[in-house]
Amino acid sequence: MSSKPDATRPRAADTKKVHIADTQMTRQNWYKHVNWLNVTFIIGVPISGCIQAFFVPLQLKTAIWAVIYYFFTGLGITAGYHRLWAHCSYSATLPMRIWLALVGGGAVEGSIRWWARDHRAHHRYTDTDKDPYSVRKGLLYSHLGWMVMKQNPKRIGRTDITDLNEDPVVVWQHRNYIKVVITMGLIVPMLVAGLGWGDWYGGFVYAGILRIFFVQQATFCVNSLAHWLGDQPFDDRNSPRDHIITALVTLGEGYHNFHHEFPSDYRNAIEWHQYDPTKWTIWTCKQLGLAYDLKQFRSNEIEKGRVQQLQKKIDQKRAKLDWGTPLDQLPVMEWDDYVEQAKNGRGLISIAGVVHDVTDFIKDHPGGKAMIKSGLGKDATAMFNGGVYYHSNGAHNLLSTMRVGVIRGGGEVEIWKRAQKENSEYVRDETGQRIIRAGQQVTKMPEPIPTADAA
Numbered sequence: 209m210s211s212k213p214d215a216t217r218p219r220a221a222d223t224k225k226v227h228i229a230d231t232q233m234t235r236q237n238w239y240k241h242v243n244w245l246n247v248t249f250i251i252g253v254p255i256s257g258c259i260q261a262f263f264v265p266l267q268l269k270t271a272i273w274a275v276i277y278y279f280f281t282g283l284g285i286t287a288g289y290h291r292l293w294a295h296c297s298y299s300a301t302l303p304m305r306i307w308l309a310l311v312g313g314g315a316v317e318g319s320i321r322w323w324a325r326d327h328r329a330h331h332r333y334t335d336t337d338k339d340p341y342s343v344r345k346g347l348l349y350s351h352l353g354w355m356v357m358k359q360n361p362k363r364i365g366r367t368d369i370t371d372l373n374e375d376p377v378v379v380w381q382h383r384n385y386i387k388v389v390i391t392m393g394l395i396v397p398m399l400v401a402g403l404g405w406g407d408w409y410g411g412f413v414y415a416g417i418l419r420i421f422f423v424q425q426a427t428f429c430v431n432s433l434a435h436w437l438g439d440q441p442f443d444d445r446n447s448p449r450d451h452i453i454t455a456l457v458t459l460g461e462g463y464h465n466f467h468h469e470f471p472s473d474y475r476n477a478i479e480w481h482q483y484d485p486t487k488w489t490i491w492t493c494k495q496l497g498l499a500y501d502l503k504q505f506r507s508n509e510i511e512k513g514r515v516q517q518l519q520k521k522i523d524q525k526r527a528k529l530d531w532g533t534p535l536d537q538l539p540v541m542e543w544d545d546y547v548e549q550a551k552n553g554r555g556l557i558s559i560a561g562v563v564h565d566v567t568d569f570i571k572d573h574p575g576g577k578a579m580i581k582s583g584l585g586k587d588a589t590a591m592f593n594g595g596v597y598y599h600s601n602g603a604h605n606l607l608s609t610m611r612v613g614v615i616r617g618g619g620e621v622e623i624w625k626r627a628q629k630e631n632s633e634y635v636r637d638e639t640g641q642r643i644i645r646a647g648q649q650v651t652k653m654p655e656p657i658p659t660a661d662a663a
C-alpha cells in the first residue's frame with residue numbers, strides 16, 4: 209500500500225471494493241455475511257460443551273471452582289477491559305494490569321485493544337450507525353448479531369486509542385491473544401481442577417467451555433439488555449437504561465443510564481445498596497494498594513442530571529392535564545352582559561374578574577347548592593377567598609377548568625393586570641405549558657379576605 213500508485217492499474221479498484229456487509233443478503237451469499245470464526249467461538253464451542261457435559265459428571269468442587277473462575281474472568285472484562293482500559297476510570301499498578309489482562313483474556317471476548325476501541329465507539333456514537341452494537345438494529349443484533357455477522361470496520365466510528373497502544377500490557381496481550389485465550393480460557397481452569405482434585409475433564413468442560421459461555425452471554429447483556437430494560441433516571445434521549453436484573457447478570461454493569469452519562473466514573477451503581485461487585489472489587493484493590501486515582505463525578509453534577517430528567521417527566525405529565533383556557537384566549541364580557549346571562553339561568557360566577565360557568569357543578573358543590581347559587585351573577589371574589597370560605601388550592605384548580613370569559617375592567621380586581629401576570633410571569637416548561645404552582649391560580653388571593661361584618 210505504501211508503494212507508488214501504478215498508473216497502468218485501474219484506479220482505486222481495490223479501495224472501492226464493496227464490503228460484504230454493505231451488500232444485500234441473499235440465498236446465494238448469506239454464508240459470506242457470517243463471521244464463521246466468531247460463530248465457532250460463541251456458538252459452536254458452547255454447543256460442544258453442552259454435549260460433552262452429558263458424559264462428564266459435575267463434581268461439587270469443580271462447580272464451585274467454575275463459579276469462582278466465572279467471577280475472576282467476568283471481572284477481568286468489567287473491571288479491566290471496561291472500566292480500566294475503555295474508560296480510564298481509575299489507574300492500576302502493573303501487577304493488577306497483568307492480572308486483569310490474563311483473566312479478561314480467559315473470558316474469550318477479543319483482545320483489550322479491540323474490545324476497548326469498539327466500546328469507545330459505542331459510547332461516542334451510541335444508537336447511531338457508527339455504534340458497533342447499536343440496539344436500534346435489534347436486541348439480538350446488539351447481543352451477538354454484531355459479532356456473528358460481518359461488519360464493515362470502516363463503518364464503525366473512529367476513536368482514539370493512543371493511550372492503549374502505549375500500555376505494554378495491552379500491546380502484549382493483543383500480540384499474544386490466541387495463546388492467552390487457550391491458556392486462560394481452557395488450560396488454567398482444567399489444571400486447577402485436575403491438579404487440585406483429579407477432575408481434568410470436568411475442569412475443561414465446566415470451568416473452561418461452559419464457564420466461557422456464561423461469562424460471554426452475561427457480558428453481552430451490557431450491550432443488549434442494558435439498552436433495552438429499565439429506567440432512564442438521568443437522560444432518556446438515548447437507549448441506555450438502569451435495571452437491577454441487568455446489574456445482577458453483568459457484575460454490576462446494569463446501571464447503564466448512569467454509566468453513559470458519567471462514563472469515567474469508576475462506579476456504575478452510586479447507592480450503597482445497589483449491586484455493583486465490579487465497583488467493590490476496584491475499591492478493595494485500592495485498599496490493597498493495587499488501584500489508585502479512582503474517578504468519581506461530584507454528586508452535585510449527578511443530582512443535576514437527575515433533577516433535569518425529573519423535570520422533563522413532570523413537564524410531560526403537566527402537558528396532559530387540563531389547566532383551563534388561558535386568560536388571554538377567553539372572550540371579554542361586559543359586566544352587564546354577565547349579570548344578564550346569570551339572571552337568565554346560566555350558572556355564571558365571576559371570581560377575580562374571571563367568569564366561570566358552574567352550571568353542571570352546582571349540584572356537586574361541597575359547600576352546598578345554596579352557597580354557590582348565592583354567588584351567581586355577582587362578584588364572588590371575596591366570598592370565594594375567605595369572605596365565606598377560604599377555598600383550597602384544589603378548588604382553585606378545578607375552578608380554572610370552568611373559565612368561559614373575563615370581565616372588561618375586572619370588577620373589584622384589576623383583571624387585566626392579573627391576565628398579564630398569568631401570561632408573562634408564569635414560567636413555561638419545555639413543552640410551552642404555563643407552570644402554575646400551588647396557590648398561584650389567578651383566582652386565588654394571597655390573603656383571606658374577611659367579610660365586612662367580621663372585620
Ligand SMILES: [Zn+2]
Nearest residue numbers: 430431448464
Ligand atoms: Zn452502552
Ligand SMILES: [Zn+2]
Nearest residue numbers: 327331467471
Ligand atoms: Zn462503557
